Amino acid sequence: MLVDAHAHLLPPDYPADAPECFPRMAAIDGDTARLLLFGATRFRARDAFFDAERRIEEQDRSGVDAEVLSPMPPLLRYDLPAADGLTLARHVNEFAAQLCAAAPDRLVGLGMVPMQDPDAAAAELKAVRDQGLRGVEIASNVLGASIGDERFLPFFTEAQRLELAVFVHAMPAATDRLPRSAAGTYVVGLEGAMAAASIIAGGTAAACPDLRISFSHAAGGFPLMVPRAQYFWGGTWNEEPAVPERAIAHTDGPSPLEYARRFYYDTMVFDRRALRYLVDLLGADRLLVGSDFPAMPREEPAGRTLRSLDLEPEVLEQITWNNAWNWLGIDPPAAG
DSSP states (O other): OOEEEEEEEOOSOOOTTOOTTSOEEEEOTTOSOEEEEETTEEEEEOGGGTOHHHHHHHHHHHTOSEEEEEEOGGGOOTTSOHHHHHHHHHHHHHHHHHHHHTSTTTEEEOBOOOTTSHHHHHHHHHHHHHTTOOEEEEESEETTEETTSGGGHHHHHHHHHTTOEEEEEOOOOOOSSSOGGGIIIIIHHHHHHHHHHHHHHTSHHHHOTTOOEEEGGGGTTHHHHHHHHHHHHHSOSTTOOOOGGGOSSOOSSOOHHHHHTTSEEEOOOSOHHHHHHHHHHHOGGGEEOOOOBTTSOOOSSTTHHHHTTOOOHHHHHIIIIIHHHHHHTOOOOOOO
16 A cells, blocks of 8 residues: 655636635646646646546556645745635635545545634634545745744644644745755755754744644755754764763753654655665654655656665555554554
8 A cells, every 4th residue: 555645736726706816727728737827836737636537547557545635835825915815725625625525535635724824724724624634734934934933833733632734845935045946956955954943943843742744855954954953952973862961952851853753754855865864764654655746747656766675564564654644643544
């Protein structure tokens, strides 16, 4: 069994009376795809984004048994007025619920909320759960603010209370330190690292010990940053027992690596050596298969590089399917 825990959806259209700041999905002559028009975004969305039958066909072709579907990241427009952001989120969430209801054993949905208004975002979580969605996707920053900022703590506290999963998708923030052409590569890696680090450094991980949170693309550079944080906390290399008098920033309670091992991370890191490092540092029970499909093509078959690591069968099963259900809070089905 294999669960793709990082796949995306797009609604095929939007209400005729939607606010002008909403996206549009324009027809493409002679094509089953549609064109997403949203601000500066121009994106050809193939029909697998919004057609359940096509998604199942693609799953079968790639050896995928189920997908966790989250909104395509350009929809996470926190620069919209909060009321418009909420209206957009509700439209997307309604479609996500309808799409997943077409094949509930193969499609699991995540919604979205207007994080530009943390109180409204927290209040909307119950409606997300009531629609049958298993959690929400949020961006790695909110208008440049770290998600670990204390203003977002009530949102994470409510997600924990409602037992909803949170998926943090790396999204570029405004920066002039790298060219715009690096937004999908290096900037995404930086953003994932900043998001995960902020959840620890900002106190959210301590305040929400039961929060089920996952980071896209293994949280970028975070897995290489956290051993340094561990050294500052413990004063030793290689996660040896802490020597507080040698530490630079020791605090009581869990270490940075202990916090990091509460999170989940998708394995879309493009290299078997990087995958091996994630298994060794963070643990096989923290990893999820992800693909970004259909925005990006999957490996063929799905999980090919992961399987090349020659992991023990029970370890491979953790990563390919069991961890995804644990993250979502779903009782795992028997492997088939």
